[in-house]
Amino acid sequence: MFLTDISLKRPIFAIVVIIALLAMGVVSFLGLNLNDMPETDLPYAMINIVLPGASPDQMESKVTKVVEDAVGQISGVKHITSRVGESYSMTAIEFDSSRNADDAAQDVRAKLSSIRGSLPDDIQEPVISKVDFNAMPILSLAVSGDLDEAALSELVDETIVPSLNAVEGVGSIDTYGLLEREIQINVDKERLAALNLTINQVIGGLSSDNIDIPSGKVADDSREVTLRTYSGMKNAAEFENVIIANRNGTEIRLGEIAKVVDGYKEKESISFYDGAECIGMDIVKQSGTNTVAVTDDIKAKISQLQAALPQGIHINVVSDNSEFIRSSVESVESTMVEGCILAVVIIFLFLRTLSSTVVSAVSLPTSIVTTFAAMKLMGFTLNTMSLMALSLSVGLLVDDAIVVIENIVRHLRMGKTPMQAAKEATGEISLAVLAITLTIVAVFLPMSIMSGILGSFFREFGLTIAVAVLVSLFVSFTLVPLMSAKYVREEEEEHEPRGILGKFLAWFNHQFDLLGIYYRKILDVILEHRKKTILVTIALFVFSLVLIPMMGMEFTPAQDNGTITVSADLDSGLSLAAAQAKAKQVEEIVSRYPDVNSVYTTVEKDRISLNLDLTDKEDRKLSSDEISAQMRKELKLISGLDLSVTGTTSMGGSSGKNFSLHFQGEDFDELLRYSQKAKQLLAGIPGAVDVGISYKAGKPETTILVNRDTAADLGVAPSSVSSTLGILFNGVTVGQYEEGGDRIDVKVSVDNAQSSSLDNVGGIYLASSTTGGMIPIEQLITKEYGTASSQINRYDKVRDIQVQANYEGITSSELSRAFLDKLYKELPPPAGITVSSGSDQQMMEESMGDLGQAMILGILFVFLILAAQFESWIDPLAIMVSLPLAVIGAMIALFVTGAGLSMVGLIGIIFLMGLVTKNAVLLVDFIKMRREDGLQRKEAILEAGMIRLRPIMMTTLAMIFGMLPTALDSGMGSEMRQPMAIAIIGGLISSTLLTLLVIPVVYTLLDDMKKVISRLKERAPGMKRKEKKALKREIG
Incomplete structure (x- = not known):
């Protein structure tokens, strides 16, 4: 064998090579990032579009369908999933794994740009982004204390967030429950009517007076000067002096018809930490950085901030991903060490001499440490998959060395010299050992080129093992024969223990x-x-x-990472206060469990979510799943909750619940009826829990019908009617006010007392281009009452309802098989309705x-x-x-x-x-x-x-x-x-x-x-x- 001959003839050269490899391995190990999972770059894109005041049905017809038809023409589109709600449309595009993620996102931007004219003029600028699966929060914080909401929000926004953003490796910080400052212009509609003004004239006056626009450049012989035209306000009080109209030389200023309030936007959510209201923060690291190192730096900065904050203000760690990573790595390291010790003990039992055992065992640390250098070169990190590969390779890495040393000892007992035995014994089995190693490599190389999410996660696993066994082969053909020739002797039987x-x-x-x-x-x-x-x-x-x-069958095993998530969809139309009351009921129940360390709650009008941090796994008698099952029995007694309680996490998946099936059809009423029957069927299957459907009951809707003929005769555009009503009931942001480097939204609305119900349309006037007078808006409209969808789900351009559940005591494949068997026997889908696998099942099948x-x-x-x-x-x-x-x-x-x-x-x-x-x-x-x-x-x-x-x-x-x-x-x-x-x-x-x-x-x-x-x-x-x-x- 060539390598063996070189190592035996030039031992110092061989040792130098091994030392160099070990040195590279040690340096590489110190520089490897420590993360939970391998970094992935899957081709997914997201489109978010906002159209203020639009109902879900309007968003679907005017925005979502147009977007879906356009992006569906892009090469490589696999699935299109849309969620449509009041004022928003969110569309996710999944591409074939062969597509480059950045190229796919760019194609989406280009396609959306080409159809911009087909979308409503008053939509906000669409937000198109590549879905970054690595941009998950690594640390969640809750800030609470004795300050009022405004002061606490200011402290978080101006002190805490900037300080944490400055930490190296922090990519972004999302805040929840933060009060956002807003200049609110509350127009008195009665004063407007008295002065023969319209709400649109108010907006026009504000827009023309509060400007900040570039005006070009001026250059002379020595320099170039940028021009900026600015007529903005220096403080909020100046808004009252804005001239809205001029009546026969008399200026009508904003202060005469409206109140200007320097206030805050209406809160969309509230957060609580252990029952106390707080401001939540999710910190996302930059791609390619070390999760544990970045988290440690953030925690160090938090300690510094905590010391400088006013007394009574606390920054609490809600969840810390680095703790799971650190514990997982420590667990792998301990099992690797234990595995190495046990493997060496087995070798010693058979070889009986210390020198032979040491020669065999030396391949373990040499192979593992050298593998770190290859991992660094390939851009890998120390994560669950690569560490699992190393821990499972412990016995494998010593395998070649055992075969070689055992054969060398056998040749020594034939009476050969150590040098002759090392050379001939290694050469005798070299082809067999080479074939053994190459078969292992051959098995794992195809795994490293698999497509999809599985390929992304197992690429590092397969290549790490392949590299490790190749390094082990190199060590077995170089260092093992060399050390055997030097230290192993036939007479060693005399020196056995x-x-x-x-x-x-x-x-x-x-x-x-x-x-x-x-x-x-x-x-x-x-x-x-x-x-x-x-x-x-x-x-x-x-x-x-x-x-x-x-x-x-399951996609991946569920992991007990010391957390439980309790979430619930609420009945449509609830106020934030009513949703908060539901959340408090849930908090009271889950807080009684002794294994719950802390409770972090987020409340929205239609949904509540609680993240429970548990005591350490080794200190608990019950698993997170067992605790979840106990909680579920109590929580399901609370009415009005579409509940989901999950105590474990798994790789992959996209829905809030662990099991789902898609039900699709064009006739939505029939689809809904069938899905509700299927839900009842699923609830009757043993092991299915938290059963629900993705559809939310609609809330009352009033349709305002514009009488086109009357509007045309009076010279009023229907769009003016729509925009005026939108301002009456929702308000409109007309620009921004700059103060101290911050840009603050300016919102015009009708005074709350005058816009609290549909009866308040009286007293709102529109200008007539034919008569020159003012027309009451009531003359132009009629009202129709009905029910509107609260949320619409679409999958591959068809309306979709998911039947969802969690499961206890069975696997997802067992539940799927039992449900589908029962469904097709007892409730076969009618014509026009199709049933397909949910995202988890599709992922598993692919x-x-x-x-x-x-x-x-x-x-x-x-x-x-x-x-x-x-x-x-x-x-x-x-x-x-x-x-x-x-x-x-x-x-x-x-x-x-x-x-x-x-x-x-x-x-x-x-x-x-x-x-x-x-x-x-x-x-x-x-x-x-x-x-x-x-x-x-x-x-x-x-x-x-x-x-x-x-x-x-x-x-x-x-x-x-x-x-x-x-x-x-x-x-x-x-x-x-x-x-x-x-x-x-x-x-x-x-x-x-x-x-x-x-x-x-x-x-x-x-x-x-x-x-x-x-x-x-x-x-x-x-x-x-x-x-x-x-x-x-x-x-x-």
């Missing part, structure tokens, strides 16, 4: 030798009963597949397809590598049989432990595809070597089994015990790692035991098949003798 430890090691190895004898006898019997062996193996495989539907492709590619690559190694198309088939043997143990282990089947467990099974072929390669390779030495087939199989039993069991046990701490871990984030480790351990156990017994049987069957093919070929007419000999050599 004495005393109790020595007796235990001697007993252990004696028992293992007896196991080898028994194994040879069992193998001898099995080779005589090949048909029964194959039938039993097939039966076990079928049994393992039967377990799959019994386990159910991921299953991606995973299937990756698995097929991995199997193909493994086969091709083995075919290249053995120079045969048939011999690798014997090794490939080990793949289904691994599935047997993986499925049984997942079922028995209750871990269930998820994408993480399936990734573990793919992981096994690379691992389990190792044992079969070692066995088949040695069988072929012994046959080439002249042994008969059966004798070669029995001898190969005896000789390879020790390295096979040693490497397998090292991998199993290396992963055991991960499988038993109960620390933060362990739910994501456990199923994979359990599947791998179960698969290793079954594949190893069955490989030792079944693979020799399969090898003999394939060998017999080759002989039959050879005989058939020999009888082929026209084949020359020379060609027959060549054919025999080709098929082995």
Whole structure:
């Protein structure tokens, strides 16, 4: 082997290379960012459009449908989801994963620009953004204290937010419950009528008087000067002096017809922390920064601010994502250390000498540390996925070293010199070890190029493992032979441990030798009963597949991260005060639970949300799911709540509830009736909780009908009627007032006392262009009463209602299967209504397809590598049989432990595809070597089994015990790692035991098949003798 020869001939050069790699690894480790999940850049875009005063139905017809039709023409659009409410339309566009996210967002901007003329003139400027999945809040704060609302808002806005924004790595800060200053011009409609003025004249006067516009540039020979025309107000009181009209030389000023109030905008939401009203803040980090480091810097700044704030003002941490990351990383680190120790103990049990064990074990830290350098070069971070890859690779990384050192020790016992043994032993198994490593790499490379959200999350996982095993291979071919030649001697048996430890090691190895004898006898019997062996193996495989539907399927395991979210949609039309009363009822119940540390509540008119922070996981007797179930029983007794209580989080998903199905149809009334029946059906399925639908009951609506003929005769434009009514009941922002660098909105409205009901339209006049007089608006309109939608949901350009639920004691796939079976049997969808999977189910189905492709590619690559190694198309088939043997143990282990089947467990099974072929390669390779030495087939199989039993069991046990701490871990984030480790351990156990017994049987069957093919070929007419000999050599 080239690398081995170099390291043995030039030991200092080899050591220098290893030291350099370690140094790079250490430096890279210190520079790696620490985040929750890998950073993703998925192609999603969002369009937000506001049209003040428009009803949901108006927004849908005038804005949403126009936007959907336009963006639907863009290449690569996969799904379009819209939510339409009063005055707003929000459209999310999901593109194929092949599209670049920035290019997709730019295409959306270009398309929206091209249809700007088709949208209403009075919409606010559309906001188009690329959805950044990395821009999630890393820290949420609540500021409360003894100050009044205005003073507290000023303190937060002018002191706290700017200070935290200055922290390096902070991207943005969103505030909730902050009072926003507003200049309010409350017009007296009776004074307007008395002076023959219209509300639009007031707005026109304000707009022409309060200006701040660029006026070009002036240049002379030496410099250029920018011109700015400004006639704005220097203070709020000056608004009263604005001239609105001139009547026969008499100026009518704003103060004569309106009150000018320097006040605050109406609050849309209220926040509470442990019952006290507060101002909430969500802090989002900049993309590509270290979550933990940025959070630590923010907390340090908060400590400084807290010391300088007035007494009684508190900045409380509501949620801290870095705590979960830090705890998760610490948990992974501890399991890695424990795994390393256990793997080394297993090696020591078999090798019995300290020097051999140290030489094998040195590959672990060397491989792991060097892998950090590759991770840094590839732009990876230390996150759940990359750390999971390293923790599960502990036993794998020592595997190559074990095989090499075991073979070196075997050659030393043949009487060879250390240098000769190191060189020849490594060369003897180099191809087998190379093939083993390449099969693992071949399995994980397809995983790293998967598309969609699964590919984004598992790319780092797959490449981290691939790099780690390649580094391990390099270390096994360089450092291990070098250290073996230097430190391992055949005489070391004389220096084996004495005393109790020595007796235990001697007993252990004696028992293992007896196991080898028994194994040879069992193998001898099995080779005589090949048909029964194959039938039993097939039966076990079928049994393992039967377990799959019994386990159910989830996208990813739910994680207990120490929080519970309680949210509820409220009845339409409630006031903020009424919504607050509902929230207080919920707070009183959840606050009684001893495991709840704090409660952060956000109240809106139609929704309440409570984030509960729990005590540490290890200090609780109940899981977050169990606490959630208890809370749910109490909370559902409160009327008027469409409740959702979730105690765990999972990767992916978009809806507030864990399970949803789309119901779509053009006839909305029929769609609503059918969805409500389906909701009742779902509520009757055991395990379905918090059942609801996405539709909200409409609220009362009055339609103002303009009499076009009358308006035309009197010279009044219908648009003037609409805008005047909008100002009467909602007001209108007419500009901004600048003060101290801040820009404050200026809002014109009719005095509240004069606009509190529809009866107040009296006394509002419009100017007539035909008569020159003033026309009462009542002469131009009639009223119709009805009900308007409070929110409209659309999916792929069709109205959509989602039937939603959370689930207890079952998986999402089990609930989906039970619900769909019941739905199509008892309530089949009528013509015109379609039922499709919700976002979570769609994501799982698409991921299953991606995973299937990756698995097929991995199997193909493994086969091709083995075919290249053995120079045969048939011999690798014997090794490939080990793949289904691994599935047997993986499925049984997942079922028995209750871990269930998820994408993480399936990734573990793919992981096994690379691992389990190792044992079969070692066995088949040695069988072929012994046959080439002249042994008969059966004798070669029995001898190969005896000789390879020790390295096979040693490497397998090292991998199993290396992963055991991960499988038993109960620390933060362990739910994501456990199923994979359990599947791998179960698969290793079954594949190893069955490989030792079944693979020799399969090898003999394939060998017999080759002989039959050879005989058939020999009888082929026209084949020359020379060609027959060549054919025999080709098929082995």
